[in-house]
Amino acid sequence: MLETELIPGSERDSRWLMIVLHGLGDSMEGYRWLPGVMQLGWLNYLLVNAPMPYYGGFSWYDFAGDPGPDIEHSRKLLFSLLDDQRAAGFPTERTFVFGFSQGCLMAWEIGLGYPHLLGGLVGISGYCHAPEVLLRKLSPVALKQKFLISHGTRDALIPFDQVREQSQMIQRAGLAVEWREFEKEHTIAGEDEMSVVRDFVVKRRSELEAR
Numbered sequence: 001m002l003e004t005e006l007i008p009g010s011e012r013d014s015r016w017l018m019i020v021l022h023g024l025g026d027s028m029e030g031y032r033w034l035p036g037v038m039q040l041g042w043l044n045y046l047l048v049n050a051p052m053p054y055y056g057g058f059s060w061y062d063f064a065g066d067p068g069p070d071i072e073h074s075r076k077l078l079f080s081l082l083d084d085q086r087a088a089g090f091p092t093e094r095t096f097v098f099g100f101s102q103g104c105l106m107a108w109e110i111g112l113g114y115p116h117l118l119g120g121l122v123g124i125s126g127y128c129h130a131p132e133v134l135l136r137k138l139s140p141v142a143l144k145q146k147f148l149i150s151h152g153t154r155d156a157l158i159p160f161d162q163v164r165e166q167s168q169m170i171q172r173a174g175l176a177v178e179w180r181e182f183e184k185e186h187t188i189a190g191e192d193e194m195s196v197v198r199d200f201v202v203k204r205r206s207e208l209e210a211r
């Protein structure tokens with residue numbers, strides 16, 4: 001079971017949720033700023049610690065050697081977490097996934113493989129592991145999922161060109177991927193980038209409520 005903490009929105013009865021997945025060596029503590037920046041009172045936040053200890057923080061997978069088994073383990077835990085949130089009263093179609101770096105990779109895993117439609121998925125400064133394999137095993141709702149993927153042109157840890165090519169390949173497979181690039185390194189580009197995330201979440205809420 002994953003360690004989590006729920007930060008309620010100011011609108012107490014809201015059933016909208018954002019699940020927040022950190023990057024390598026970080027923890028849920030690194031994202032307590034997110035509600036204050038997003039400024040969306042109707043959005044609740046579930047901060048999550050990855051399952052593997054890593055130098056005082058946590059990781060979703062060990063990138064030394066074959067990360068596949070660790071990714072598979074983390075994916076199963078996150079699928080169970082999503083199931084638990086739905087049972088707790090947060091509808092999956094009103095749930096967003098926000099992931100940075102390794103958390104972005106896990107957002108891809110969820111968006112392509114989880115069998116229930118989400119509100120949307122946001123992946124920042126990460127990559128997709130073995131996209132060719134994931135595209136052969138798409139969930140029944142994967143082509144209806146909505147992704148916002150962003151990356152930095154000066155990212156020295158995860159090369160920009162590699163990530164852009166992956167995103168384009170996934171787009172060509174028919175998935176709805178909104179691609180954004182920023183003049184940044186391996187980080188979040190402050191309000192410039194967070195305003196794009198905010199707009200994506202607000203737009204998705206409007207679209208889903210209009211149905």
